[in-house]
Amino acid sequence: xxxxxxxxxxxxxxxxxxxxxxxxxxxxxxxxxxxxxxxxxxxxxxxxxxxxxxxxxxxxxxxxxxxxxxxxxxxxxxxxxxxxxxxxxxxxxxxxxxxxxxxxxxxxxxxxxxxxxxxxxxxxxxxxxxxxxxxxxxxxxxxxxxxxxxxxxxxxxxxxxxxxxxxxxxxxxxxxxxxxxxxxxxxxxxxx
Numbered sequence: 797x798x799x800x801x802x803x804x805x806x807x808x809x810x811x812x813x814x815x816x817x818x819x820x821x822x823x824x825x826x827x828x829x830x831x832x833x834x835x836x837x838x839x840x841x842x843x844x845x846x847x848x849x850x851x852x853x854x855x856x857x858x859x860x861x862x863x864x865x866x867x868x869x870x871x872x873x874x875x876x877x878x879x880x881x882x883x884x885x886x887x888x889x890x891x892x893x894x895x896x897x898x899x900x901x902x903x904x905x906x907x908x909x910x911x912x913x914x915x916x917x918x919x920x921x922x923x924x925x926x927x928x929x930x931x932x933x934x935x936x937x938x939x940x941x942x943x944x945x946x947x948x949x950x951x952x953x954x955x956x957x958x959x960x961x962x963x964x965x966x967x968x969x970x971x972x973x974x975x976x977x978x979x980x981x982x983x984x985x986x987x988x
Contacts, residue, residue, distance in 0.1 A: 833964050837896050840959035844969065845889045846902040847952055852882045852889075854918050855949070858942055861927055867935045871986060874979065878942075881975065885968065892965065918945045939983045946976040946983075 855878060862875035893900055922941060929937040949972055956969035 834962065835895060837892075837898075837962040837965065838960065840956060841962040841965045842893070842896065842898050843902060844952060844956040844960060844965060845893050846898070846900065848949070848972075849886055849889050849893075849900060851917060851945075851949060851952065852886045854923070855882050855942075855945055857923055858918065858926075858938075858945055861923070861938055865927075865934045865938065866931050867938065868986070871935060871939070874982065875942075878979065885972070888964075888968065892962070918948070936987065939987055943980050943983050946979050949976045950980070 859875035859878045859882075862872050867875075890900060918941065926934070926937045926941045953969040953973040953976070956965060957973065960966050960969065
């Protein structure tokens, strides 16, 4: 039941969002199925997905913090919407990697990511530090961490938009770029 409520909340938040002057989060710009799927891909497509899957999973860890800490309803709703969206995106990315017969991960060697803008992950220590933040300061620390994390998603999406060839991966990168940019703007508004 709790999961269903999170899904419904996420859908409601996303359906009412736009990039208007109110700083609302942009809804994704269309379903993945609107893109003609192909199995054509290059190394940039693969690295984008291999970097994005763990990045998304880390975002899921971060947004879970809002469930058990004192934050405004708007922040909880945003965290729920992010959870729903990113779970679906992970499913799509894992399917594509499997279809392309590519591993889920490129490995933990930082040198592997050097040609792709470096390591875009958020450390477990950073997440633990926010989780341990006192109630009065938690929301600010949470938003700052999530802003930085989503900024890294925008940077990875730019790399795919510029160098990828797979239409569905490029469409996902475009949606990530647009939605995370909107989320960042919304969260910055919450910090004012």
